[in-house]
Amino acid sequence: MDKDEKGRKAKGKEELPKARISSGIIGLDEVIEGGLRDHAVTIILGASGTGKSTLAMQYILEGLDRGEQGLYITLDVKPEQLIKESILWGWDRLQQHIDKELFFFETTGSDFKAIIEDQLPRLVEARKKYETPTRIAIDPLTPIIWAEKDKSVQRELINKLFVMMKEIGTVVATVEEHGQSTGEDGLGASIPIFLSDSAIHLRYQPIGGAFNRTLEIVKMRGTRHGEEVSL
Secondary structure, three states, X not given: OOHHHHHHHHXXXXXXXXXEEOOOOOOOHHHOOOOEEOOOEEEEEEOXXXXXXXXXXXXXXXXXXXXXXXXXXXXXXXXXXXXXHHHHOOOHHHHHHEXXXXXXXXXXXOOHHHHHHOHHHHHHHHHOOXXXXXXXXXXXXXXXXXXXXXXXXXXXXXXXXXXXXXXXXXXXXXXXXXXOOOOOOOOOOHHHHHHOOEEEEXXXXXXXXXXXXXXXXXXXXXXXXXXXXXX
16 A cells, blocks of 8 residues: 555545546636546536526537547537537637537437437447547437426436437536426426436526626535535
């Protein structure tokens, strides 16, 4: 037993996982022990306009800047629209990666059941040959929830999706929230949150007489995380 290991055992602490994926979000990595867990799923929950897609794209761009690959699964939103919005945000460098290190997979919620059963398994097998780390964004996951009303089927589909995607990379998935609820009376967000490894809630919140975007960690498995609301 080396000196460092003796020290850890003396303190009664377990050694933390070393593999962490930088989120690319200022201030977030510092409160989640350096970043997201490798090969895990993080749900980004929030109402319209709280910055879910922006966060997902920042996460992908952070990986591209680090020499990683990105897979952006978009449901009911055209890749052209995402690219145009990214340019407006000042992320012109995105274009140089398209179809090289960054790949878009466009589909709809109504088609997703067949895609999960057929196309995605083939995609996973094809991606396994790449040694370069892959970041995956599913934006938004909400159309799958809308398209399938049966909760047991919905859970099966989402679980299958998460398991497959975690085989090839680290996943960020956005979920639309109505009102203030994260439960069944919202948009069924409790199912993807329960099946995920981590969940982050984005909100508009009145602070100091103005509305600000805030971030709160709902859960983060295997991570000692901050419990405060961050701006």
